[in-house]
Amino acid sequence: xxxxxxxxxxxxxxxxxxxxxxxxxxxxxxxxxxxxxxxxxxxxxxxxxxxxxxxxxxxxxxxxxxxxxxxxxxxxxxxxxxxxxxxxxxxxxxxxxxxxxxxxxxxxxxxxxxxxxxxxxxxxxxxxxxxxxxxxxxxxxxxxxxxxxxxxxxxxxxxxxxxxxxxxxxxxxxxxxxxxxxxxxxxxxxxxxxxxxxxxxxxxxxxxxxxxxxxxxxxxxxxxxxxxxxxxxxxxxxxxxxxxxxxxxxxxxxxxxxxxxxxxxxxxxxxxxxxxxxxxxxxxxxxxxxxxxxxxxxxxxxxxxxxxxx
Numbered sequence: 001x002x003x004x005x006x007x008x009x010x011x012x013x014x015x016x017x018x019x020x021x022x023x024x025x026x027x028x029x030x031x032x033x034x035x036x037x038x039x040x041x042x043x044x045x046x047x048x049x050x051x052x053x054x055x056x057x058x059x060x061x062x063x064x065x066x067x068x069x070x071x072x073x074x075x076x077x078x079x080x081x082x083x084x085x086x087x088x089x090x091x092x093x094x095x096x097x098x099x100x101x102x103x104x105x106x107x108x109x110x111x112x113x114x115x116x117x118x119x120x121x122x123x124x125x126x127x128x129x130x131x132x133x134x135x136x137x138x139x140x141x142x143x144x145x146x147x148x149x150x151x152x153x154x155x156x157x158x159x160x161x162x163x164x165x166x167x168x169x170x171x172x173x174x175x176x177x178x179x180x181x182x183x184x185x186x187x188x189x190x191x192x193x194x195x196x197x198x199x200x201x202x203x204x205x206x207x208x209x210x211x212x213x214x215x216x217x218x219x220x221x222x223x224x225x226x227x228x229x230x231x232x233x234x235x236x237x238x239x240x241x242x243x244x245x246x247x248x249x250x251x252x253x254x255x256x257x258x259x260x261x262x263x264x265x266x267x268x269x270x271x272x273x274x275x276x277x278x279x280x281x282x283x284x285x286x287x288x289x290x291x292x293x294x295x296x297x298x299x300x301x302x303x304x305x306x307x308x309x310x
Contacts (some may be wrong), residue, residue: 107168130168137178150257167205237276255295
């Protein structure tokens with residue numbers, strides 16, 4: 001019984017190996033889209049985005065081969081130096097910037113035997129080469145949003161402060177300013193550091209060093225002015241009857257936003273006149289103003305007071 005089963009398996013394998021090629025399954029046609037793989041770009045050149053990046057081929061083959069090739073990642077190879085250098089033993093510096101048309105050759109397409117190429121589109125690849133240049137730019141940091149009320153954001157400092165970019169001459173020359181990605185400072189009330197990438201829109205432009213930038217954002221409180229009215233004038237060092245005209249003073253002070261909006265701090269402001277050693281009579285005197293150390297008085301009204309001591 002085992003011998004019969006083994007004999008049947010051998011017959012099945014024989015049928016698969018030797019009879020299958022002679023089967024009458026008709027070949028089928030299909031289209032394939034192949035990315036173009038550009039290599040060996042001349043060292044002083046840059047391949048711009050203005051090129052043919054895909055070709056379409058129509059093929060005919062057995063369905064099994066069609067299924068097999070659909071699973072492969074096939075590219076059409078182009079060696080730019082070899083294709084554009086008229087003298088392969090020459091110097092690549094002889095290749096000039098400009099637009100070129102390179103014929104598409106079926107023999108370069110890496111496909112299996114038994115697959116027939118019916119058509120190739122396009123028949124020429126369009127390629128544009130530009131001179132490779134470099135330029136150093138100062139790095140700037142754009143902000144989005146606004147910091148917390150009463151605060152301002154100073155221009156950010158970056159590490160490094162500048163960077164060399166390398167790329168096609170037309171692209172490098174079109175860059176007016178080298179920026180990082182924007183930093184959101186919405187409702188921020190203190191300084192911070194952050195790592196952020198350069199905002200390079202064109203991937204063909206490369207930086208000479210790490211494109212991740214360390215950004216230091218300085219947030220400061222705004223210095224604002226505030227008027228405090230009708231501060232009573234205190235009398236110091238007198239037991240006699242004293243009248244003051246006027247009896248209050250109005251001052252204007254300047255300082256950090258949070259300080260001037262802190263009532264506990266502004267309540268520490270007071271005014272006084274020291275009458276020590278003065279006999280009864282009428283006097284003209286200036287008032288002293290006590291304000292916290294981080295505030296500055298910019299004006300006071302009135303500046304002179306009439307003192308009557310009885």
